[in-house]
Amino acid sequence: MNVLQLKKLTKKYGEFAAVDQLTLAVQEGEIFGLLGANGAGKSTTINMIASLIPITKGEIELLGKNIAKNGKFAKSNIGIVPQELAIYEDMTAYENVRFFAGLYGLRGPELKRRAEEALAFTGLSDKHRSYPRDFSGGMKRRLNIACAIAHRPKLIIMDEPTVGIDPHSRNYILNSVRKLNEMGSTIIYTSHYMEEVEELCTRIAILDHGKVIAEGTKAQLKSIITDQKEIRIDVRSATGLDTRKLSEIAGVRTVTVNDEQNSVSISTDAEVNILNRIIQGLMAADIEIRSVEESQPSLETVFLTLTGRSLRDS
Amino acid sequence: MRDTIWLIQRTTLAMLRSYKSLLLYLLTPVIGIGLAFLIYSGQGDVSVRIGIVNQDGEQAVASDVVHFLDSIRNVEWSDVQEEEARELVLAGELDAAAILPSGFSAWVKGGKEEFPIELVALEGSMAASYIRSYLDPYIGNLMAIGRTAQSGGESFDAVYAKYKAAEFGLLTEDVADTSAQRDMANRAIGYLIIFMMFSAVNLSAFMIKEKENRTYFRVLASPVSAKAYVASNVTVNMLVLLVQMAIMLVVMIAGFGIKPGLPLWQLVAVLLIFAWVAVALSLVIVAFASNSMAASAMQNSLIITSCLLAGCMFPIDGMPQAMRTIADFLPQRWLLDTVSKLQQGAAAADLTMNVLTLLAFAAMFSMLAIYKFGRNRDARTYV
Numbered sequence A: 001m002n003v004l005q006l007k008k009l010t011k012k013y014g015e016f017a018a019v020d021q022l023t024l025a026v027q028e029g030e031i032f033g034l035l036g037a038n039g040a041g042k043s044t045t046i047n048m049i050a051s052l053i054p055i056t057k058g059e060i061e062l063l064g065k066n067i068a069k070n071g072k073f074a075k076s077n078i079g080i081v082p083q084e085l086a087i088y089e090d091m092t093a094y095e096n097v098r099f100f101a102g103l104y105g106l107r108g109p110e111l112k113r114r115a116e117e118a119l120a121f122t123g124l125s126d127k128h129r130s131y132p133r134d135f136s137g138g139m140k141r142r143l144n145i146a147c148a149i150a151h152r153p154k155l156i157i158m159d160e161p162t163v164g165i166d167p168h169s170r171n172y173i174l175n176s177v178r179k180l181n182e183m184g185s186t187i188i189y190t191s192h193y194m195e196e197v198e199e200l201c202t203r204i205a206i207l208d209h210g211k212v213i214a215e216g217t218k219a220q221l222k223s224i225i226t227d228q229k230e231i232r233i234d235v236r237s238a239t240g241l242d243t244r245k246l247s248e249i250a251g252v253r254t255v256t257v258n259d260e261q262n263s264v265s266i267s268t269d270a271e272v273n274i275l276n277r278i279i280q281g282l283m284a285a286d287i288e289i290r291s292v293e294e295s296q297p298s299l300e301t302v303f304l305t306l307t308g309r310s311l312r313d314s
Numbered sequence B: 001m002r003d004t005i006w007l008i009q010r011t012t013l014a015m016l017r018s019y020k021s022l023l024l025y026l027l028t029p030v031i032g033i034g035l036a037f038l039i040y041s042g043q044g045d046v047s048v049r050i051g052i053v054n055q056d057g058e059q060a061v062a063s064d065v066v067h068f069l070d071s072i073r074n075v076e077w078s079d080v081q082e083e084e085a086r087e088l089v090l091a092g093e094l095d096a097a098a099i100l101p102s103g104f105s106a107w108v109k110g111g112k113e114e115f116p117i118e119l120v121a122l123e124g125s126m127a128a129s130y131i132r133s134y135l136d137p138y139i140g141n142l143m144a145i146g147r148t149a150q151s152g153g154e155s156f157d158a159v160y161a162k163y164k165a166a167e168f169g170l171l172t173e174d175v176a177d178t179s180a181q182r183d184m185a186n187r188a189i190g191y192l193i194i195f196m197m198f199s200a201v202n203l204s205a206f207m208i209k210e211k212e213n214r215t216y217f218r219v220l221a222s223p224v225s226a227k228a229y230v231a232s233n234v235t236v237n238m239l240v241l242l243v244q245m246a247i248m249l250v251v252m253i254a255g256f257g258i259k260p261g262l263p264l265w266q267l268v269a270v271l272l273i274f275a276w277v278a279v280a281l282s283l284v285i286v287a288f289a290s291n292s293m294a295a296s297a298m299q300n301s302l303i304i305t306s307c308l309l310a311g312c313m314f315p316i317d318g319m320p321q322a323m324r325t326i327a328d329f330l331p332q333r334w335l336l337d338t339v340s341k342l343q344q345g346a347a348a349a350d351l352t353m354n355v356l357t358l359l360a361f362a363a364m365f366s367m368l369a370i371y372k373f374g375r376n377r378d379a380r381t382y383v
């Protein structure tokens, strides 16, 4: 069953289309990744799903119902983790979660239990009575999540929940996303971190300039790039390697040197076999080869190929 | 409704946790009364010196006027000649001089309109307005007696004698005793207006703060409607203003023993209408302010200026006409005017205009706020 269905969803600011005829379906039980560079239109899409900004054109269906006509129903079944923190500094962690969960109609012992669960879930059990002003950035982010899940929504949407936080909190968040999913929530996870999405998500849509430019499982996305293959060569020391020589070999598309890992990644046309010439080139430059491996393209390569730019650059 | 109550609890909690706002809401009304009390009890020592030029000396009515002036609190009077009156006023020896022309008594008996007592004073003199505020109703009564006598066939002297024997004696005493209290009450009400308006904006600005920390958008992403959200804020706002009113009235009447000079329920009723005006205006300010800095700037400039012009801090009787004209466009002026009319025992019918004007201010501000809120529903900064 489709939990969420976007049909030609469009948001225009004047003439500029921040989201452009977006059509997407998210199925029950998925961790759906929305991957895109800054300004791709991820937050705008989420704002429309949350009924926070008006839709210019198109439709959004949640659990088969049009949200424009079933606003209360839709809002009750969605939990939003906003990109920017949205918590009260003058209320304790517990009071924050309790207040927001109360907006969904929970009261009494049930409310208390759910609020405590949500705090435990985000690893803030021992911070019940603490005020967010005393929290680290990562703890605030976790509280930001706790406030969105206590009412146990069917669909949880997280907008870049790991931006700018310490590795400990980041791991905690990624694990809680998995656990939430196992407990039955469908998740939409937006990010511009490739590894996170690759590691976490069952299906991924790549968004660029407000449009979906590719959608599918990881394998499906990678198979888009059939005309290209990657060769990874580990060397003893990559310093001093002249990539120009390698690039000149017919059939080589890009050469990337990773100094830290002492490896060279070369993507080539799929149909040619030029491994010999590449190895000869390296030997001529006195580079000692440790191992050679032909690999599938990474999501990074997919993104690069589809959008013409790297996620990191944006 | 349930949602609104939930939101009201949150707003109340936030309010109770902020010392600064609590201080503003609860303590200032008390300070206001204290100030009014200090100002006016200090004024007991300052007296108004008036010179009386009595050109109608032998007549009973004229000498009663002199007695009446003498009976007013803080008035010291002396007999002066018409020629020297002006000079003495100019030199500051006298605050004002009252000239009772010869034939004054006869004129009063005739019951004709227009006021023949000339008051000589510097322009904008507070003393002159003070004297006039007593003299006008007094002469008005005399004229009324004159008219009654003319039409009823009874002689003026007979009615006048009854008047003096009965109400008049009581009335003057009453007027003299309560005048200072009324001044204090009016001043305290003036300060209350300022504090109510400030508190109202502070409370409405909660919504801007919630926009700035984005919790507002989280609320809007829940099934709670934006209307319920604003309603909860307005409710808390009204409640706080009610508490302020209650504190101020209790402290004023029970604490300082100041009588407002009008029935309590009337005072409460007009203050309630004004509370609505204040809350609605605060919503307008919030709707138009782009951030909390702007709201607080508007709060300071708008409220202080308008309260000053409307006479919340100082009586405006002595101000130039131009400023008094501006004051007519300010709701605070209409509230103060209503209160003072009620103190003078005005009938309900005479106040229709005042009450309608206040209600119109409230309705206008409310509609402006609703219109503006309806337009900026876009959650730009969210997510």
Ligand SMILES: Nc1ncnc2c1ncn2[C@@H]1O[C@H](COP(=O)(O)OP(=O)(O)O)[C@@H](O)[C@H]1O
Binding pocket: A013, A018, A036, A037, A038, A039, A040, A041, A042, A043, A044, A045, B380
């Ligand atoms: N209120 C707005 N007015 C005009 N342009 C906007 C507004 N909000 C977002 N945009 C533009 O829409 C595009 C998409 O923004 P956003 O959805 O925030 O991207 P993302 O979340 O993927 O980084 C950006 O180019 C942004 O500048």
Ligand SMILES: [Mg+2]
Binding pocket: A042, A043, A044, A083, A159, A160, B383
């Ligand atoms: Mg974003």
